[in-house]
Amino acid sequence: MDDQVVLRVSNLRVGFATEDHGMLVAVDGLSFDLRAGETLGLVGESGCGKSVTALSLLRLLPQPLGKILSGEILIKTKDGWEDIVRLPANQLSRIRGARISMIFQEPMTALNPVHTIGRQIFESFRLHFPEMSDKDILMKSLELLEDVGIPSPEKRIHEFPHQLSGGMRQRVVIAIALSADPDILVADEPTTALDVTIQAQILDLMLALQKKRGMSILLITHDLGVVAQMCQRTLVMYAGRLAEARDTRSLFKDPRHPYTKGLLHSIPRLGSVRKTLLPTIEGSVPALKDLLRGCRFQSRCPLVTERCREEIPEVQIKQDQNLACWNRGFHD
Ligand SMILES: Nc1ncnc2c1ncn2[C@@H]1O[C@H](COP(=O)(O)OP(=O)(O)OP(=O)(O)O)[C@@H](O)[C@H]1O
Numbered sequence: 001m002d003d004q005v006v007l008r009v010s011n012l013r014v015g016f017a018t019e020d021h022g023m024l025v026a027v028d029g030l031s032f033d034l035r036a037g038e039t040l041g042l043v044g045e046s047g048c049g050k051s052v053t054a055l056s057l058l059r060l061l062p063q064p065l066g067k068i069l070s071g072e073i074l075i076k077t078k079d080g081w082e083d084i085v086r087l088p089a090n091q092l093s094r095i096r097g098a099r100i101s102m103i104f105q106e107p108m109t110a111l112n113p114v115h116t117i118g119r120q121i122f123e124s125f126r127l128h129f130p131e132m133s134d135k136d137i138l139m140k141s142l143e144l145l146e147d148v149g150i151p152s153p154e155k156r157i158h159e160f161p162h163q164l165s166g167g168m169r170q171r172v173v174i175a176i177a178l179s180a181d182p183d184i185l186v187a188d189e190p191t192t193a194l195d196v197t198i199q200a201q202i203l204d205l206m207l208a209l210q211k212k213r214g215m216s217i218l219l220i221t222h223d224l225g226v227v228a229q230m231c232q233r234t235l236v237m238y239a240g241r242l243a244e245a246r247d248t249r250s251l252f253k254d255p256r257h258p259y260t261k262g263l264l265h266s267i268p269r270l271g272s273v274r275k276t277l278l279p280t281i282e283g284s285v286p287a288l289k290d291l292l293r294g295c296r297f298q299s300r301c302p303l304v305t306e307r308c309r310e311e312i313p314e315v316q317i318k319q320d321q322n323l324a325c326w327n328r329g330f331h332d
Pocket residue numbers: 016026044045046047048049050051052053062065066222287288
């Protein structure tokens with residue numbers, strides 16, 4: 001394996017047990033690598049399986065209905081590779097937080113409203129470093145809050161989440177996620193709930209922290225502008241499957257998959273506050289119970305042929321690039 005790889009997802013299939021339709025597969029055969037120090041974008045419309053992928057990486061799927069059906073999630077640790085899928089439940093706390101950590105879209109739900117900021121950071125340190133003294137934890141907490149740009153942290157630690165602005169809360173959430181110094185940060189729409197100027201500040205902060213700590217980031221977003229600014233490589237998912245994965249620059253310059261093309265056409269113009277997605281791709285992502293055989297994009301694709309209705313597109317691989325389309329290659 002390439003020694004830059006810190007996380008390898010192979011053939012991941014994730015499903016939800018339902019009463020009416022049996023097991024519905026939300027992520028189907030997804031494979032990708034995350035490398036040391038990189039920011040990898042994960043994009044796709046609502047319902048494409050981005051959050052399900054993210055939750056699977058930490059084995060945080062809603063229980064008892066969510067299930068990893070097959071595949072591997074290999075994570076590099078100092079003792080070699082470990083498969084998160086097969087890790088016994090009592091071993092997960094060793095990985096979560098310390099190796100791979102996650103931040104979510106809505107900072108309020110990630111914080112406990114009845115405890116002070118200080119207590120929540122303190123507890124996170126306590127969990128990961130049980131031998132650390134209270135005094136050291138306090139010092140570390142203040143340092144970390146300073147690192148994430150919270151002014152006067154010694155005052156802020158006595159405050160409750162509702163006393164902070166949305167941007168400050170997301171900074172606290174990031175601090176907690178980083179308290180055990182993870183190698184990998186999964187950020188699921190970390191700025192969607194914030195207004196535009198605060199979004200930019202949080203993204204800058206993530207870049208600065210990444211640089212300082214050398215961690216890898218899997219950044220999930222609807223916003224292709226964010227991807228262009230932040231991500232070296234980008235995965236495009238459609239209805240649970242990979243459509244295209246490339247370095248971001250070539251993806252934007254020369255999108256190969258008809259879905260990627262559609263996504264890029266729909267970038268709102270600068271200054272526009274439009275939040276609606278993808279007006280240029282007719283239709284919407286099919287519900288899991290309505291998935292057809294063959295290519296999942298078939299009903300919306302301008303290039304659809306008979307083969308697309310029959311067979312799942314094979315993933316073409318060229319060096320670092322992946323493309324799943326019967327009608328497009330890397331050269332045409
Ligand atoms: N708890 C659940 N039970 C059943 N189906 C679910 C559950 N959670 C997600 N799904 C289904 O899995 C699919 C993928 O959902 P997911 O939340 O990963 O989408 P997403 O790409 O993160 O979308 P968004 O951009 O809206 O966050 C969807 O079809 C969704 O309906």
